[in-house]
Amino acid sequence: MKNTLRHSAFILLLMLLGSMPAIAGEVKLSVAASLKEVINELTAKYEKAHPGTVFVKNFGASGALAGQIENGAPADLFISANIKWMNHLKEKKLVQEKSIGNFARNTLVFTGSTGIKVTGMNDLARLDKIGIGSPKSVPAGEYAQTAIKNAGLEQQLQGKLVMAKDVRECLMYAELGEVDGSFVYRTDALQGKKTKLLFTVPQKLYPEVVYPIALTAKAATNRDAKEFFTYLKSREAGSVLKKYGFIL
Numbered sequence: 001m002k003n004t005l006r007h008s009a010f011i012l013l014l015m016l017l018g019s020m021p022a023i024a025g026e027v028k029l030s031v032a033a034s035l036k037e038v039i040n041e042l043t044a045k046y047e048k049a050h051p052g053t054v055f056v057k058n059f060g061a062s063g064a065l066a067g068q069i070e071n072g073a074p075a076d077l078f079i080s081a082n083i084k085w086m087n088h089l090k091e092k093k094l095v096q097e098k099s100i101g102n103f104a105r106n107t108l109v110f111t112g113s114t115g116i117k118v119t120g121m122n123d124l125a126r127l128d129k130i131g132i133g134s135p136k137s138v139p140a141g142e143y144a145q146t147a148i149k150n151a152g153l154e155q156q157l158q159g160k161l162v163m164a165k166d167v168r169e170c171l172m173y174a175e176l177g178e179v180d181g182s183f184v185y186r187t188d189a190l191q192g193k194k195t196k197l198l199f200t201v202p203q204k205l206y207p208e209v210v211y212p213i214a215l216t217a218k219a220a221t222n223r224d225a226k227e228f229f230t231y232l233k234s235r236e237a238g239s240v241l242k243k244y245g246f247i248l
Contacts, residue, residue, distance in 0.1 A: 025052040027225045028074050030065040032081035032211065033166040034106065034140070034185050038244050039079075042237055046228060053224050061166040063137030069094055069216060076225035079103055079213045081167075081185075082139035086212040095214040103213040103232065105247040108143050108201040111189040112174045112181025118198045121147065121205070124181075125156040131173040131182030132161050139209070140167040144183035147205035171195070185209065187245040211246075 031039050036059050043055045058065065058075070066085040069075050070092060078095060080086045089095045110118065116126055124130060133141030141163070148154060162179050164170040170182040174195045181198060189197040213232065219225040231237060238248050 025224050026054050026056060027222065027228050028056045028058070028076045029079075030058045030060075030069060030073070030075040030077070031079045032062050032065070032139070033059045033168045034081060034188055035059075035079060035104075035211065036168070037191070038240055038246065041240050042232065045236065045240075046231055050224075050227075053228070055228075061133065061138040063139075064165075067137075074218065075216050076219035076222050077213070077215055077229060079211055080139070081106075081209065081211055082142065082207075083210060083212050084139070084142075086214060089214075089216075094217050096217060096220065097214075099213075099215040099229065101213055101233075103211040104241050105211065106209040106245075107186040107203075107247075108140065108147065108183060108206060108209060109186045109189050110181050110198050110201065111171070111184055111192055111195045112179070112198055113177060113195045114180040114198075116180065118181060120199050121151040121153060121201065124148075124153060124160075127180040128160060129162050129179040130157065130160050131164055131170040131179040131184075133167050133170055133183070134163045134165065138164070138166055140170065140183060140185055143206040143209060144201070146207065147183075147201050150205040190245050 029039065039057060047053055062080040062082060062085040066088050069078060069089060078089065086100060090097055114127065132144050135141040135145040148157060162173060164173060167184050167188055171184050171188050171192060173179045174182040175192060215225060215229055241248060
């Protein structure tokens with residue numbers, strides 16, 4: 001009962017926030033967690049060149065972000081870590097279809113600090129705990145689950161998978177040693193301080209990791225959001241993506 005009341009209150013808050021008039025110069029971003037450093041740097045550069053612009057940033061699992069937007073959360077721009085959740089909002093007419101495009105690409109890897117020799121998918125069966133984003137809402141987890149299935153390891157890894165709310169929590173589990181290793185994107189693995197990239201998941205085992213981007217339906221009258229959207233396609237934005245290991 002308490003959880004139901006909390007959920008109802010959260011939805012009501014999102015609806016109230018969504019109905020509030022937009023503040024001039026304010027751009028609300030809902031972005032996949034794996035893009036946090038990139039977006040923080042790009043918004044800082046943009047704010048320096050456009051002092052009147054203020055960003056409100058929301059990072060998380062793509063599925064969770066899409067759900068928030070669907071429930072009325074204020075957002076001008078959405079960047080997902082897979083096409084599934086962008087298509088979901090497109091079907092609901094919550095994003096501007098003409099604005100949908102690809103922002104960047106990435107690669108799935110396995111990272112950790114275990115002393116066990118892990119050089120490929122078949123070595124995972126030797127581990128006790130493996131971090132993975134919840135496949136229902138975390139694209140990295142969905143990609144990893146597909147790779148596990150296609151590698152024929154579902155039975156061998158049964159009971160060993162530790163679910164995380166997003167890809168950054170997966171990395172945190174590995175960094176803290178709470179799991180032997182985690183499935184994350186290559187760009188996340190590069191952020192690790194105590195872990196190392198153990199192997200790259202063969203591309204043949206899962207779909208290509210693409211980050212679709214779009215303006216939301218609510219951004220139709222937000223000139224600042226449209227201008228920032230254009231900036232994200234610039235050469236400067238591309239340089240920042242490359243800096244963090246993303247593929248254009």
